[in-house]
Amino acid sequence: MKKSILIGILAVLTAFFIPAALSQTVEQLQDKFRQLSDEVLPTPNVYRAASGAPGHKYWQQQADYKIDVTLDDQKQRLIGLAKIKYYNNSPDSLRYLWVQLDQNRYAHDSNAQKSEFSSHAPKAGYSVLRRKMHEKTYVGGYDIAAVTDSGGADLKYIINDTMMRIDLAAPLRPGQKFNFIVEWSYNILDAKIIRARGGKEYFKEDDNYIYEIAQWFPRMAAYSDYDGWTNKQFLGNGEFTLEFGDYDVSITVPADHVVSATGTLQNPADVLTKLQQQRLKEAETAKTPVMIITTKEAAAKLNSRAKTTRTWRFKADNIRDFAFASSRKFLWDAQGYYQPENGKTVMAMSFYPEEGNPLWEKYSTQAIIHTLEVYNRYALTYPYAVAQSVNGPVGGMEYPMITFNGPRPTKDKKTDKKTYSDRTKYGLITVIIHEIGHIYFPMIVNSDERQWTWTWMDEGINTFLQGLAEEEWEKDYPTRRAEPYQIVNYMKSKKQVPIMTNSESILQFGNNAYGKPAIALRILRESIMGRELFDFAFREYAQRWKFKRPTPADFFRTMEDASGIDLDWFWRGWFYTTDNVDISLDNIRHFKVNTKDPEIEEAFKRGKHNEKGITQDRLADKTLEKRTDRFPELRDFYNENDKFTVTNKQRNSYTDLLKGLEDWQKEMLNEKSNIYLMDFSNKGGLVMPIFLQIIYEDGSIEDIRLNAEIWRKNSKKVTRMLITEKRVKSVTVDPYWETADVNMDNNHFPRRIETSRFELIKRKKSRDMMKEFDTKLTSDKEVKKSEE
Incomplete structure (x- = not known):
C-alpha cells in the first residue's frame, strides 16, 4: 500500500517537474540577456584585455x-x-x-x-x-x-x-x-x-x-x-x-x-x-x-x-x-x-x-x-x-x-x-x-576589413559618423542611413544575414555593412545609452585603438566598460541575428482597487452583471404579464433581494478585515487611482526598450521609456502596470520611430485606422500592329540632329 502511494506521488511530481525543467531549458536557450563572453566573444588575454583595451603585451607588426x-x-x-x-x-x-x-x-x-x-x-x-x-x-x-x-x-x-x-x-x-x-x-x-x-x-x-x-x-x-x-x-x-x-x-x-x-x-x-x-x-x-x-x-x-x-x-x-x-x-x-x-x-x-x-x-x-x-x-x-x-x-x-x-x-x-x-x-x-x-x-x-564579420567595423561605424556630419552640414540634409525607419524594409526581408558575416557572403552589402550597423549605433546613442555616455565610450574606443588593430570584441567591451551599461543583449540581437523589432501592444486592461467594502463591491458587480443582461432584456417580450405580477403571494425574500444584496455577515467580515489592517494598508484600499495592465508581445524576436506615449482623456500627454531589461524573464511576452489618477484614452508604442519597429500597425491601442491609397487600374489597350506599321519612320538624319 505504501509503495503504491509512493509511486503515485512520484508520478505526480515527475509530471509536474519534468515539463517545468524542459520549459526552463528552452527559456534559457531563448535568454536574450545571456553574456556574450560565455559563448561568443574570445577569452581576454595579455594581448586584449577584458575591458576592451589593448592588453599589456599587445603587439603588432x-x-x-x-x-x-x-x-x-x-x-x-x-x-x-x-x-x-x-x-x-x-x-x-x-x-x-x-x-x-x-x-x-x-x-x-x-x-x-x-x-x-x-x-x-x-x-x-x-x-x-x-x-x-x-x-x-x-x-x-x-x-x-x-x-x-x-x-x-x-x-x-x-x-x-x-x-x-x-x-x-x-x-x-x-x-x-x-x-x-x-x-x-x-x-x-x-x-x-x-x-x-x-x-x-x-x-x-x-x-x-x-x-x-x-x-x-x-x-x-x-x-x-x-x-x-x-x-x-x-x-x-x-x-x-x-x-x-x-x-x-x-x-x-x-x-x-x-x-x-x-x-x-x-x-x-x-x-x-x-x-x-x-x-x-x-x-x-x-x-x-x-x-x-x-x-x-x-x-x-x-x-x-x-x-x-x-x-x-x-x-x-x-x-x-x-x-x-x-x-x-x-x-x-x-x-x-x-x-x-x-x-x-x-x-x-x-x-x-x-x-x-x-x-x-x-x-x-x-x-x-x-x-x-x-x-x-x-x-x-x-x-x-x-x-x-x-x-x-x-x-x-x-x-x-x-x-x-x-x-x-x-x-x-x-x-x-x-x-x-x-x-x-x-x-x-x-x-x-x-x-x-x-x-x-x-x-x-x-580594423580588419578582410577578416570574416568585420566589414561593419569600418563601413558601419564610419556611416554612423557620416550621418552626424551630414546633420551638421545643413538643416534637412538628405541623409540615407541615419534614421531607424530607413532600415525597416531590410530588417523585414528574408534576404539578409547577420551583420557578423563574412563580407564575401553578405546578401545586401549596403544594408548589411553600412546601413544596419550605422542605425544600430544611432539607436544606441539617441535612445538607449544617451549621448553623453555613448560619446564618451565611443571616443574612448577610438583613443584606445588608434594606430592599433581592434576586433569586434574590443569595440563591444570598450563601449560597456566606458559607459557602465551591459549591452550584450543589444550586440547579440542586432549583430549576431536577423531578428527584427516588432513590439506589439496586444491589450490594455483597466482596473480599480478592490476596496473589500461590500457596499461598494457588490454594487460594482451588479453594474457589470446588468451590462451583460442587456441582450436578454432586448429579446424579452415586454407585453407578456409575469405570473408573480398576477399572484403577488408568490413573491418572497429573493424577489426583494438579488445576489448582490449586502448581508450583515459580509458587513461584519469587512469590519473584522479593517481591524487587522495597518493604517497604510487601509489607505491602499481607499486608493482611487486607475490601474492599467498593458500586455506586450515581442513578435520580431529582437528585444528592445519599450517607448510609450500615453494620451489621457483630459488631452494631456505623457512619454514613458522602459528599459530593454523588461524582457529579461520572458523575451516573448511581458505585462507592465500603469497607475494614474487620469483615465487613459490611447497608448502608442515607439511614437517617435526610434527603434526601427517593422510593423507600426500593432503599436497602437486601441487600434488605429490608417489612411492609405486605393489604386485604380486602367486596362491596357491591345496592340494595334497596323497602326504601328503606318507610323512615320525617323530618318538617320533626324536621329543624328537630335543627338547634336
Missing part, C-alpha cells in the same frame, strides 16, 4: 616601404620597385612571409573571376555586358620581375592567386627584421568599365587620362594575435588588412602631370612653379580655398604633351597604405585647417578636372574641412598633415590622407552648359564626408 614607381602614360602601365623592411614584433618565429597581390584579382584565371555568378534572370545592364566583353581582352594582374633579398639574391616564392608566400632561408625570430625587394609591373585597368578601386579614365575630347592608382604595389599581409596570417584571398568585397609603417615613395610621371598622393610632398621646388609654391603657402592660413593650379593653367597643358618626366617624392610615417592620382587635367585648390586640439594645420586639398566644376570648386575642400571638424570632436584628432579629395573614375574610395570621389556635373551636348541635380550635389558632399571619414576608420583605427 610593422612594414616600411621605399618605392620607386613609373607611370607610363603611353602604355597605361605601372612599373615599380619596392624595398620592404618587415619587423617581426610578434612572440612567434616566422618561417615565411605572406604578401598581398591584389591586382591579381583581375587576372583571367583568378579566383574572383572563377567565382563570379550572374543573376538567375536572363538579363543584365549594358554596363555589365560591356565589362564582361572588356575583361576578355584586358590583361590584368601583376608581372613579378624579381623577388630578392637586400643583397640581390633570389628568394624562393610561390604565388597563390592574390597572395604570394616568400619562404625564408632561416626563421625570422621575435624582434628581428627582414629586408627584401620586389620588382613588378601591371596594366592599368579602365575603371569606367571595370568596377575597381583604382584605374584610369579616358577623356576622348582632349585625348587625356586621369589615373587613380590603388592596391598597386605588393603589400605585406597582416599577421595578428587573433588570426595569424590574414591570407584570405581577395574576391572583391572584402577589403584590406594591413600593417602600419613608414613610406618613402618616388613617383615618376610625364612632366606636365600633377600628382596627389598619400603623405607630404618632399620636393615642391622640383615639380611646382614658384607661383604655385607661393599659392600653396598662402593657402595654409586662407579663410577660403586657394587655387594652386587654375583652370587656365590646366587647360594650357591639354593639347601639348610633355616629352620629359618628373619625379614627385612623398613621405608618410605610421600609415597602413599608400595611393596616388596623376593627370595633366587636374585643377588643384587647397585651404589650411587649424586644429586647436593639437595646434597643427592640416592642408585640405582637392584635385579635379575642369569637368568637375562648378561643383568641385564650391564643395570639395569645404566638405573635407567639415569632416575633420566633426570627426575630431567625436573620435580623435586628425594626426596627418594633409587630407585630399580627388575626382576621377572611382566613385568613392579611401586611403591614408587621400580619397577618390566620383560625382561631377553633366554637360549638355547642345549648349555645353554644365548642370547638376540635387542628388549629384549631395552625392558629392556625402561621398567626400564618407571617404575622408574612412581615414579615421579604418586607416587610423585599423
Whole structure:
C-alpha cells in the first residue's frame, strides 16, 4: 500500500517537474540577456584585455616601404620597385612571409573571376555586358620581375592567386627584421568599365587620362594575435588588412602631370612653379580655398604633351597604405585647417578636372574641412598633415590622407552648359564626408576589413559618423542611413544575414555593412545609452585603438566598460541575428482597487452583471404579464433581494478585515487611482526598450521609456502596470520611430485606422500592329540632329 502511494506521488511530481525543467531549458536557450563572453566573444588575454583595451603585451607588426614607381602614360602601365623592411614584433618565429597581390584579382584565371555568378534572370545592364566583353581582352594582374633579398639574391616564392608566400632561408625570430625587394609591373585597368578601386579614365575630347592608382604595389599581409596570417584571398568585397609603417615613395610621371598622393610632398621646388609654391603657402592660413593650379593653367597643358618626366617624392610615417592620382587635367585648390586640439594645420586639398566644376570648386575642400571638424570632436584628432579629395573614375574610395570621389556635373551636348541635380550635389558632399571619414576608420583605427564579420567595423561605424556630419552640414540634409525607419524594409526581408558575416557572403552589402550597423549605433546613442555616455565610450574606443588593430570584441567591451551599461543583449540581437523589432501592444486592461467594502463591491458587480443582461432584456417580450405580477403571494425574500444584496455577515467580515489592517494598508484600499495592465508581445524576436506615449482623456500627454531589461524573464511576452489618477484614452508604442519597429500597425491601442491609397487600374489597350506599321519612320538624319 505504501509503495503504491509512493509511486503515485512520484508520478505526480515527475509530471509536474519534468515539463517545468524542459520549459526552463528552452527559456534559457531563448535568454536574450545571456553574456556574450560565455559563448561568443574570445577569452581576454595579455594581448586584449577584458575591458576592451589593448592588453599589456599587445603587439603588432610593422612594414616600411621605399618605392620607386613609373607611370607610363603611353602604355597605361605601372612599373615599380619596392624595398620592404618587415619587423617581426610578434612572440612567434616566422618561417615565411605572406604578401598581398591584389591586382591579381583581375587576372583571367583568378579566383574572383572563377567565382563570379550572374543573376538567375536572363538579363543584365549594358554596363555589365560591356565589362564582361572588356575583361576578355584586358590583361590584368601583376608581372613579378624579381623577388630578392637586400643583397640581390633570389628568394624562393610561390604565388597563390592574390597572395604570394616568400619562404625564408632561416626563421625570422621575435624582434628581428627582414629586408627584401620586389620588382613588378601591371596594366592599368579602365575603371569606367571595370568596377575597381583604382584605374584610369579616358577623356576622348582632349585625348587625356586621369589615373587613380590603388592596391598597386605588393603589400605585406597582416599577421595578428587573433588570426595569424590574414591570407584570405581577395574576391572583391572584402577589403584590406594591413600593417602600419613608414613610406618613402618616388613617383615618376610625364612632366606636365600633377600628382596627389598619400603623405607630404618632399620636393615642391622640383615639380611646382614658384607661383604655385607661393599659392600653396598662402593657402595654409586662407579663410577660403586657394587655387594652386587654375583652370587656365590646366587647360594650357591639354593639347601639348610633355616629352620629359618628373619625379614627385612623398613621405608618410605610421600609415597602413599608400595611393596616388596623376593627370595633366587636374585643377588643384587647397585651404589650411587649424586644429586647436593639437595646434597643427592640416592642408585640405582637392584635385579635379575642369569637368568637375562648378561643383568641385564650391564643395570639395569645404566638405573635407567639415569632416575633420566633426570627426575630431567625436573620435580623435586628425594626426596627418594633409587630407585630399580627388575626382576621377572611382566613385568613392579611401586611403591614408587621400580619397577618390566620383560625382561631377553633366554637360549638355547642345549648349555645353554644365548642370547638376540635387542628388549629384549631395552625392558629392556625402561621398567626400564618407571617404575622408574612412581615414579615421579604418586607416587610423585599423580594423580588419578582410577578416570574416568585420566589414561593419569600418563601413558601419564610419556611416554612423557620416550621418552626424551630414546633420551638421545643413538643416534637412538628405541623409540615407541615419534614421531607424530607413532600415525597416531590410530588417523585414528574408534576404539578409547577420551583420557578423563574412563580407564575401553578405546578401545586401549596403544594408548589411553600412546601413544596419550605422542605425544600430544611432539607436544606441539617441535612445538607449544617451549621448553623453555613448560619446564618451565611443571616443574612448577610438583613443584606445588608434594606430592599433581592434576586433569586434574590443569595440563591444570598450563601449560597456566606458559607459557602465551591459549591452550584450543589444550586440547579440542586432549583430549576431536577423531578428527584427516588432513590439506589439496586444491589450490594455483597466482596473480599480478592490476596496473589500461590500457596499461598494457588490454594487460594482451588479453594474457589470446588468451590462451583460442587456441582450436578454432586448429579446424579452415586454407585453407578456409575469405570473408573480398576477399572484403577488408568490413573491418572497429573493424577489426583494438579488445576489448582490449586502448581508450583515459580509458587513461584519469587512469590519473584522479593517481591524487587522495597518493604517497604510487601509489607505491602499481607499486608493482611487486607475490601474492599467498593458500586455506586450515581442513578435520580431529582437528585444528592445519599450517607448510609450500615453494620451489621457483630459488631452494631456505623457512619454514613458522602459528599459530593454523588461524582457529579461520572458523575451516573448511581458505585462507592465500603469497607475494614474487620469483615465487613459490611447497608448502608442515607439511614437517617435526610434527603434526601427517593422510593423507600426500593432503599436497602437486601441487600434488605429490608417489612411492609405486605393489604386485604380486602367486596362491596357491591345496592340494595334497596323497602326504601328503606318507610323512615320525617323530618318538617320533626324536621329543624328537630335543627338547634336
